[in-house]
Amino acid sequence: MRRSVVVTVITAAAAGLVLGAWLRPGAGSIGAGSPAHGDETLARNAAERLPATGVHALSVAVVGPDGGRTATVGAPLDATFEIGSITKGITGMIYADMVERGETRPDARIGELLDIGDVPAADITLEELAQQRSGLPRLGGGASMFVRAAISSLLARNPYRDSVEETIAALAEVELGEKEPLYSNLGFAVLGHALAAAADTTYPELVRDRIAEPLGLESLTVPSSADELGPHAMQGRDAAGRAQEAWADPGSAPAGGIRASAADMARLATAILRGQAPGMTALDPAADFTDGQRIGAAWITEEIDGRAITWHNGGTGGFRSWIGFDRERGTAAYVAGATSADLDAIGLALLKEAGQ
């Protein structure tokens, strides 16, 4: 091989090395030295626990007997993050609140509330949906959903693009399983829409009227499209740093469609710890779930290091989240990040520290 070719190849390789290092997955991740807002100690404490790469923005709240503290890292303090499936906990609280008000019943069949005809799913009760033992599969849409999920993953798009009507119509197609604990996004989407039907409204309005407005949570919203994300919406990213489309769709909203700021999640947690939030019984364990876990209406309770911790986590294309309560100690912790990396351990560590 000629010397000139060798030089060309080495030069190209060097250029590739520089380009690769610049564009490498995880470049731009936040860490302990990243710009923070809000409570500096909390921000530093959370950021020090992050993996070396993969988290691109963080929203944190801790509530203790002495009040609440919030912080963000790599994001403005008022930035809203997708809370993912923590939404299910809020849907569960609305369910419990409506039952307490006598607006619906745990044994109400979804066939009574939704226009789905005489399909087998019509006999599923609201309580079965709330306790994740309805027999519905994890996702609706059958095999086509898996294809859609694979393509969405490749193209960083939201795989859940169904309207409310399409989500409800999926009930006619699904094959019901045993009434055993099985985490179901479809189940909670249906629960939210059934509750909205019982209240003669929509799910986003139900969240606004029953949770956000009574507790003064201005940033806690259910955007139904990208146009409704609001001016403070944080861009979601996967661990590699690729921007992910917001999960803002009406069909699956009750299972994972809420966005909120750290301050509003702290207010929500404070209201829950004080027993002042609507539908508090949703947090009380009412049935066995899995592996030592018990479930209320979405909320999981399990013993961790001798403490009864009530929690829920969440994950969307560009966010991961966790919120947990030690109700006996009167402490709570919430963490959400622009990442596809799990943040449960960080949230739990912050909760343990809040009680010390």
Add this chain to the structure above:
Amino acid sequence: MSTVIVVALSLWLTIEVVSLIRAGLGAPHAPSRMRLAVVAVEAVMVVIVTRALVPWNHLTQWIWVVAVTGTAAGLALAAHRWSRLPAVQPGVSATRTVASGIQLMVLVGIGVLVASTFR
């Protein structure tokens, strides 16, 4: 599961980059410009797709950086070999040539589509 994905897709990435370097050095699987282009574009497409899909961490991300380095070297070798190759392999049927052209366009399409999501 995450480890399995990283290992499997890293293996795929390695195979594609090695294939490109070998093609640039004169390996028989790229006997024409058309086939060399397919091998080169396939390697670049896999670099892009694995950047998007693999759950890299702070250590394994350097596998991808090494792959980009190897791909750049492979592309330089392929460019050097390009002028010495016929446009299509003599004796190969028109059907196979058309199939290679379609394969090339599909690979370019996937690569551009996924690359457009990086922002």
